[in-house]
Amino acid sequence: MARIGTYRLASFGLALAAAWPAQAQDINEGEVVVTGTRARQVYMDPRTNRAIETEEDASELPAIGLRRRADFALLPVIVAGDTREREQRREEILTMVRSALSLAGRSGIELAIGDFFVVPLTTGNYRTLPFLGDGRPDSERVAFFIKTRLGASADEANQAISRLEQFVSSVPAAGRAEMRAGGPLTLSIVAPDQYRGRLLDLIAQDALAIAARFGPQQKVEAQGLDRPVEWRRAGATEVFLYIPHRMVFRPGD
Numbered sequence: 001m002a003r004i005g006t007y008r009l010a011s012f013g014l015a016l017a018a019a020w021p022a023q024a025q026d027i028n029e030g031e032v033v034v035t036g037t038r039a040r041q042v043y044m045d046p047r048t049n050r051a052i053e054t055e056e057d058a059s060e061l062p063a064i065g066l067r068r069r070a071d072f073a074l075l076p077v078i079v080a081g082d083t084r085e086r087e088q089r090r091e092e093i094l095t096m097v098r099s100a101l102s103l104a105g106r107s108g109i110e111l112a113i114g115d116f117f118v119v120p121l122t123t124g125n126y127r128t129l130p131f132l133g134d135g136r137p138d139s140e141r142v143a144f145f146i147k148t149r150l151g152a153s154a155d156e157a158n159q160a161i162s163r164l165e166q167f168v169s170s171v172p173a174a175g176r177a178e179m180r181a182g183g184p185l186t187l188s189i190v191a192p193d194q195y196r197g198r199l200l201d202l203i204a205q206d207a208l209a210i211a212a213r214f215g216p217q218q219k220v221e222a223q224g225l226d227r228p229v230e231w232r233r234a235g236a237t238e239v240f241l242y243i244p245h246r247m248v249f250r251p252g253d
Contacts (some may be wrong), residue, residue: 031118033239034070034187034201034231034239064206065242066195067234069157070187072147074112074163080134081177090131092175093142100171100179104146109167112145118188120143143182150187150237157237161185187239192229195241199229207247216251 033094058165079096083089097111101123104111111121113129121144129142146164151156166186171179203222211218224245 002086020176027236029191031072031188032116032192032231033074033114033118034189034233043145053221056101061232061240062204062245064199065240066202067238067240069152069237070239071149071150071190072118072188073157073164073237074145074147074188075116075168076143076182076184076186077146077168077179078134078141078182079177079179080132080139080144081175082136082139083176084138085136086140088175089140089177092139092177093131094127094129095174096171096177096179097121097142097169098123098144099174100167103167103171107167107170108148108163110147111239112147113143114145116215118145118147129134141248147188154237161237183241185236187237189231189239189241192231192241196229196243199241200225200242203243203245206219210247211249214249219252221248221250222246223248 030058079093079100081089081093083092097153101111101121103109110208111126112118113121120172129144131140133139134141146167148160148163150160165181168179173179203225207220207222211220225243227244229241229243231239231241
C-alpha cells in the first residue's frame with residue numbers, strides 16, 4: 001500500500017521530511033512512525049486500486065483492535081552549532097553526526113529520519129540532512145531520530161528508553177556543536193498490514209458474539225473491511241492497530 005498523501009508529526013516541528021524526497025513504500029514491509037495525533041492521510045489501497053482519504057480522532061476509534069508493544073522507540077534529536085563562520089559551523093555539526101553514527105553501533109542505537117516511513121540515516125546519506133535555523137543569528141541545526149528496539153517486557157522497554165536518553169549525552173561535542181533532545185519520545189511499528197488477518201479474526205469473533213445475543217437468525221454485515229490497517233499510540237510503549245469499520249445488524253428472513 002503506497003502512501004500518496006502527507007503525514008505530519010505535529011509535536012516535533014523538526015522538518016524531518018525535508019531531508020529526502022518522499023518515497024513510496026509498501027506498508028506490508030516498511031517501518032512507520034506512530035503518534036497520538038493522526039493528520040489527514042491519503043493511501044493508495046492495492047486491494048481496490050483506489051485512493052482512500054482518512055481524517056480521524058480518538059472518538060472514532062473502533063472498539064475492536066489489537067493492542068501490542070511497538071517495535072521501536074524513537075527520540076527526535078537536534079545537533080546544533082553557533083560557530084560564526086558558516087562552513088566551519090556546518091562541519092562541526094556534521095562531525096558530531098558522524099560521531100553519533102560511529103557510537104550508535106556499539107550502543108544498540110540506530111539513527112533514522114522520516115515523517116511517516118522511517119529511513120535509516122547512514123554514513124552514506126547523512127550529508128543530505130538539511131540545515132535549519134536554530135533561533136539565533138549564526139546558528140543552525142540538523143534533526144533526526146535515534147531509535148532502539150523495544151523488548152517484550154516492561155523492564156526491557158524502560159531500559160530501551162533509558163538507553164536513548166543516555167546516548168544523547170554520550171556523543172562527544174565537536175567545536176561549538178551540541179546534541180539535545182528535539183521532542184518527546186515516539187514509537188514505530190514494522191509492516192502494520194501484517195496484522196490484517198488477526199484483526200479480521202477479532203472483528204469476525206466480535207460480530208458473531210454480538211449477533212448471537214440477539215438470536216440465531218440475526219444477520220451481521222461488516223462494512224469498511226477493505227480499508228487499510230491504521231494505528232494509534234496507546235500508551236508509553238504500546239500501539240493500537242485497527243481496521244476502521246462499522247457493523248450493521250439485521251433480523252434474518
